[in-house]
Amino acid sequence: MxxxxxxxxxxxxxxxxxxxxxxxxxxxxxxxxxxxxxxxxxxxxxxxxxxxxxxxxxxxxxxxxxxxxxxxxxxxxxxxxxxxxxxxxxxAFVADRNRIVLAGVGVLAVLVELFYVASGAWSTGASSQSGSLSSGQNLGVLARSVFTTYVYPFELTGALLVIAVVGAVVLSKRLIGRREVDR
Amino acid sequence: MGSDPLLTGHLSLAVILIVVVKVLVAFVALLVSVLLAIWIERKVIADMQNRIGPNRAGPWGLLQSLADGMKLFFKEDLVPERSDRFVFKLAPYLSVIPAFITFTLVPIGGSVDIFGHHTQLQVADPPIGILLLLAMSSISVYGVMLAGWSSGSKYPLLGSVRASAQMISYEAAMGLSIASVVLITGSLSTRDMVTQQLGTFFGFIPHWNLIRLGIIPFLVFIVAITAEVNRPPFDLVEAEQELVGGFHTEYSSIRFALFYLAEYMNTITMSAIMVTMFFGGPDGPDPTFLHWLWPILWFVAKTAIFFVIYVWFRAALPRLRYDQLMDLGWKVLIPVSLAWLLVIAAMRVSRPLGFALVALGFLAALVLMRAISIGHERAGQPRVQALPGEEINGDS
Structure with missing residues (x-):
C-alpha cells in the first residue's frame, strides 16, 4: 500500500x-x-x-x-x-537510575505522540491546510491561505515579532544609557 | 524540475546525457570565464593606475591566470597546527559549490534542438527559481565563516566575524529588491523573468525591469550584491591593512585558489543574475540569420559590461569603514527598498494609489528628517535616557 x-x-x-x-x-x-x-x-x-x-x-x-x-x-x-x-x-551529567527511567519515559511519550500524529488525522485536524502540496502552485496556495483564512494569526505573529525587536532595542539602549551615567 | 520541455516527457538516456552535458558545459564555461575575468581585472586596473599589468605569459599576458593557477597547484599545502582539520578542509568547497549552483539558474539564451530534443539554454529552471539564489548566498556565508573560525588564529576569526555580519545584513536588502522583481514578474522562475522583459515601450525603449521598476531596486541590488560577494569597496573581510588577509590568511596552495575561484565565480554569477533580473537577460536586437547565437552574444556582452563595472568600483572607490558599511546597509538600503516595494505593490493595484503612496512617503521622509535634525540639535544637551531615580550627570 x-x-x-x-x-x-x-x-x-x-x-x-x-x-x-x-x-x-x-x-x-x-x-x-x-x-x-x-x-x-x-x-x-x-x-x-x-x-x-x-x-x-x-x-x-x-x-x-x-x-x-x-x-x-x-x-x-x-x-x-x-x-x-x-x-x-x-x-556534567551523572547517570543514575531515576534519570534513566525518566529519560526512557520521555522518549516513549515522544514516540507514542509521533505514532498518533503519523497514523491519524484526528490528532492534528485536517491532514493538510493549504491544499495538495504537489499542485505545483506552492506560493499562490500558501499566500492565499496566509492572507485570507489565517490573516489574524499572521498579523498577530507579525505584531509579536515587532514587539520583540522594539523590546530588544529598548533594553540595549537602557544599558548604554546606564553605562554612560556611571562614567 | 521546472518548465524545461526537455524534462516533461519520458526520461530516456539521451535526456540524462543532455543534462550532464549542459552541466559540464556550464562549469567549464564558468571556469574559463574566471580565468579571463582575472586577466581583465588585472589589465583594466593596471590601465587605470597607469601601469602595464601582466604581459609575459601568452599574448598580452592572457595566460597569466592559468600560470598562477598551476603554480598554486604545486605549492605546499599547509594545515595550521591549531586548526580544526575537517572544517578547515571543508570550508573552501562551501564557498565554491554555492557559486556554481547559483550560475545554473541563469538563462543564457533561448531554446535549441539537440538530438531531436527541445531544450532551454539553461542548466536548471526550478519552480523556486530565484529563491535558490538567496538560499545559496546564505550557504556561502558558511564558507567564509568556517574558514575563519577553523584556522585557529585571530585575524581570520576577526575577518570571518565581520564577513558574516556584513553578508547577513546585506542579504535583507538584496532579498527586498529581488522581491520587487518577483512582484512584477508574478513568478519566481528566472526564465519567466526573462520572457516578461521581452518587447519594447513605444517601439524603441526596451521593456526591461530596470525601467519597469524604476531604477531604485537595481541600485539597491548592485550595492547589496557587491557587499554580498565581498568585492571592493565592501571588502572589509580581507582588509589587508588591518587583518593580514582576512578569513583566508592561513590558507595556501589549492585551497587558497578555491577561495579565489569562488570570489570570481560569484562576481560573474552576480553580474549574470543582474542582467537576468534587470536587463532582459539574453534580450536584444535579433538579425534573421544565426537565430540561436544572438541571444547568447547579447547575454555575454551584458555580463561582461557588469563585470567591468565591478572592476571599476575596485579601482575608483576607497574601502568603507565598518560603521559606514552597517549604516549604509541598515539605515539606507533596507528602508529605501522596503518603501519602494510598497510603492510598486500599490502601482500594481492602481496608479492613483501608487502616486499617493509616493507623496505620503516624501511627507513621511520630511517629517523624519526634521525629527532627526531636532534630535541632533538636542544632542549637545544632557542625556535624558537615564533611568528614573538615577542622577543625571551632565558632563558625560
Whole structure:
C-alpha cells in the first residue's frame, strides 16, 4: 500500500534524506564541540529540506534553507564565536537510575505522540491546510491561505515579532544609557 | 524540475546525457570565464593606475591566470597546527559549490534542438527559481565563516566575524529588491523573468525591469550584491591593512585558489543574475540569420559590461569603514527598498494609489528628517535616557 505508491528514485531520495537527517541529529547530540554541533544541525535542516522537495513543497524547502540554515544557525555560530565557547565541554551529567527511567519515559511519550500524529488525522485536524502540496502552485496556495483564512494569526505573529525587536532595542539602549551615567 | 520541455516527457538516456552535458558545459564555461575575468581585472586596473599589468605569459599576458593557477597547484599545502582539520578542509568547497549552483539558474539564451530534443539554454529552471539564489548566498556565508573560525588564529576569526555580519545584513536588502522583481514578474522562475522583459515601450525603449521598476531596486541590488560577494569597496573581510588577509590568511596552495575561484565565480554569477533580473537577460536586437547565437552574444556582452563595472568600483572607490558599511546597509538600503516595494505593490493595484503612496512617503521622509535634525540639535544637551531615580550627570 505505502510501498506501492512511491517509485524507486523516490525511495532512494527518501532513504538518503532520512540518513542525512539521522546522522545530523545524532551528530548534533554526540559532537564534543559546539561549532560541530551547529554544523550537524545544518546537515539535519538540509535533509529536511530534501524531504520537503520530495513532497512537492519546494517553497518550504527554500524557506527552510534561507531562514534556518542561512540566518538562524549563522547567528548561533556568531554567538559561539563571539562568546568564545569554542572549547570542549565537560559532561556534567551523572547517570543514575531515576534519570534513566525518566529519560526512557520521555522518549516513549515522544514516540507514542509521533505514532498518533503519523497514523491519524484526528490528532492534528485536517491532514493538510493549504491544499495538495504537489499542485505545483506552492506560493499562490500558501499566500492565499496566509492572507485570507489565517490573516489574524499572521498579523498577530507579525505584531509579536515587532514587539520583540522594539523590546530588544529598548533594553540595549537602557544599558548604554546606564553605562554612560556611571562614567 | 521546472518548465524545461526537455524534462516533461519520458526520461530516456539521451535526456540524462543532455543534462550532464549542459552541466559540464556550464562549469567549464564558468571556469574559463574566471580565468579571463582575472586577466581583465588585472589589465583594466593596471590601465587605470597607469601601469602595464601582466604581459609575459601568452599574448598580452592572457595566460597569466592559468600560470598562477598551476603554480598554486604545486605549492605546499599547509594545515595550521591549531586548526580544526575537517572544517578547515571543508570550508573552501562551501564557498565554491554555492557559486556554481547559483550560475545554473541563469538563462543564457533561448531554446535549441539537440538530438531531436527541445531544450532551454539553461542548466536548471526550478519552480523556486530565484529563491535558490538567496538560499545559496546564505550557504556561502558558511564558507567564509568556517574558514575563519577553523584556522585557529585571530585575524581570520576577526575577518570571518565581520564577513558574516556584513553578508547577513546585506542579504535583507538584496532579498527586498529581488522581491520587487518577483512582484512584477508574478513568478519566481528566472526564465519567466526573462520572457516578461521581452518587447519594447513605444517601439524603441526596451521593456526591461530596470525601467519597469524604476531604477531604485537595481541600485539597491548592485550595492547589496557587491557587499554580498565581498568585492571592493565592501571588502572589509580581507582588509589587508588591518587583518593580514582576512578569513583566508592561513590558507595556501589549492585551497587558497578555491577561495579565489569562488570570489570570481560569484562576481560573474552576480553580474549574470543582474542582467537576468534587470536587463532582459539574453534580450536584444535579433538579425534573421544565426537565430540561436544572438541571444547568447547579447547575454555575454551584458555580463561582461557588469563585470567591468565591478572592476571599476575596485579601482575608483576607497574601502568603507565598518560603521559606514552597517549604516549604509541598515539605515539606507533596507528602508529605501522596503518603501519602494510598497510603492510598486500599490502601482500594481492602481496608479492613483501608487502616486499617493509616493507623496505620503516624501511627507513621511520630511517629517523624519526634521525629527532627526531636532534630535541632533538636542544632542549637545544632557542625556535624558537615564533611568528614573538615577542622577543625571551632565558632563558625560
Amino acid at each position: 505505502i510501498l506501492a505508491a512511491i517509485s524507486i528514485p523516490q525511495l532512494v531520495v527518501f532513504v538518503v534524506a532520512v540518513a542525512i537527517v539521522g546522522v545530523g541529529g545524532v551528530g548534533l547530540l554526540a559532537a564534543r564541540h559546539t561549532v560541530h554541533s551547529a554544523l550537524f544541525l545544518v546537515m539535519t535542516l538540509f535533509g529536511v529540506a530534501i524531504l520537503f522537495i520530495e513532497e512537492g513543497a519546494e517553497f518550504l524547502a527554500a524557506v527552510q534553507v534561507i531562514v534556518y540554515a542561512g540566518a538562524i544557525v549563522v547567528l548561533f555560530l556568531f554567538v559561539i564565536m563571539l562568546l568564545g565557547v569554542d572549547r570542549v565541554e565537560v559532561p
